Amino acid sequence: MDEIDRNIIKLLEENGRLSHEEISKLLHISRPAVHQRVGKLEKSGVIKGYRGIIDWSKLDEKIKALIFVKAKCQNFREIVETIVSLRIAGVTILECQRLSGEWCMMLKVRVAAPENITALIDEIVKMPEVRETSTTFILATNYENGILCT
DSSP: OOHHHHHHHHHHHHOTTOOHHHHHHHHTSOHHHHHHHHHHHHHTTSSOOOOOOOOGGGSSOOEEEEEEEEEOGGGHHHHHHHHHTOOOTTEEEEEEEEOOSSOSEEEEEEESSHHHHHHHHHHHTTSTTEEEEEEEEEOOOSEETTEEOO
């Protein structure tokens, strides 16, 4: 991977809808070269896919929080699969990270109301492997998905 590939990745991370033509103009290389490079990046798994970036302030789930979880970690993957498959109205689990240190897992969630977090935590602590949770509400997001937030 060279500097051109890195620039293509950066541009696509900022705007996954950029056409190969637009990328070629921005990087001053031919469209076929962009097409070939993007194809190789996709085939090698560097580019896993494309997605929309949601403006959650326009939707009902405006509250964002981090939920830290302590659990017996001998079957960590099963715990993760169980938690991320929970379906609770007004809750979207955005991320699940494995951590080192005091907490072994962190969930980043969006909810419509604080009660929705209560409902999620109530389900999580029913799991026999889960020992403890701690929740932190996010007051503001300044940088996310490669974009400075206003």
